[in-house]
Amino acid sequence: MQKVRWTILIPIYLFIFGINSAEAAKYAVMEGGVKNGGIVSGQVILNGTAPPARILKIDEDVEACGGDRPSKELLVNKKGGIKNVVLSIEDIQSGKKWDFPNEFVYDQKKCAFVPHVLLIKPKVQGFVLNSDKVGHNFHTVSKGIYNINRKIKAGAKMKVKKNKIRKAGVIRAKCDIHSWMKGWWFVAKTPYTVRTDEDGTFSIANIPAGTYKLKVWHEKLGESEQSVVVKAGITTKINISLEL
Numbered sequence: 552m553q554k555v556r557w558t559i560l561i562p563i564y565l566f567i568f569g570i571n572s573a574e575a576a577k578y579a580v581m582e583g584g585v586k587n588g589g590i591v592s593g594q595v596i597l598n599g600t601a602p603p604a605r606i607l608k609i610d611e612d613v614e615a616c617g618g619d620r621p622s623k624e625l626l627v628n629k630k631g632g633i634k635n636v637v638l639s640i641e642d643i644q645s646g647k648k649w650d651f652p653n654e655f656v657y658d659q660k661k662c663a664f665v666p667h668v669l670l671i672k673p674k675v676q677g678f679v680l681n682s683d684k685v686g687h688n689f690h691t692v693s694k695g696i697y698n699i700n701r702k703i704k705a706g707a708k709m710k711v712k713k714n715k716i717r718k719a720g721v722i723r724a725k726c727d728i729h730s731w732m733k734g735w736w737f738v739a740k741t742p743y744t745v746r747t748d749e750d751g752t753f754s755i756a757n758i759p760a761g762t763y764k765l766k767v768w769h770e771k772l773g774e775s776e777q778s779v780v781v782k783a784g785i786t787t788k789i790n791i792s793l794e795l
């Protein structure tokens with residue numbers, strides 16, 4: 552009996568302890584700001600030729616939604632630059648202030664999520680709009696970050712109250728009425744988190760000198776990381792190539 556009890560108790564103890572130590576490693580803003588920080592900038596490129604975009608079949612509320620359209624799951628420009636890749640330095644305990652908006656807006660327009668990838672900070676408040684003439688059933692899927700399943704009527708909006716987005720991580724958004732509607736919310740762990748533009752370029756500024764892991768996330772190309780050395784007052788150029 553004694554043996555059985557311990558095998559149950561030890562994992563429970565480790566589970567609780569694990570949560571506490573994760574809380575302790577939370578990001579803190581450096582007093583007086585970052586002095587002589589470095590910059591990491593570069594470009595994310597697709598290795599090889601981009602396949603033609605998948606065409607989304609619009610088979611519901613066509614009048615309000617519009618017709619078939621290319622998917623935004625992989626946006627590559629003529630030179631191979633990939634849009635909507637999120638780059639982040641997360642193993643940094645303290646640094647610059649959060650320079651993210653204090654309120655976000657996420658729209659549903661022509662039965663598509665705008666922006667396709669939303670970058671926000673934890674606990675932030677915001678609005679999910681419905682700019683369409685039809686209702687949407689806004690539904691999020693995440694590992695305990697922010698899960699909601701709610702109808703938003705035509706022209707209405709839903710407030711996401713402060714602290715509802717509990718922690719950093721990835722949230723998938725969908726609509727249960729229009730199956731093609733897919734979007735992503737990336738909740739940053741630190742303010743050293745950016746998203747690539749149309750050309751696949753990015754820049755992370757004001758980083759205290761040090762060696763960090765640069766995390767790379769893309770909805771279709773997955774997750775990876777690489778080491779980056781940041782030197783005081785210097786821009787470090789990094790080119791990243793991803794494969795399908």
Ligand SMILES: [Cu+2]
Pocket residue numbers: 662686687688726727728729732
């Ligand atoms: Cu919808």
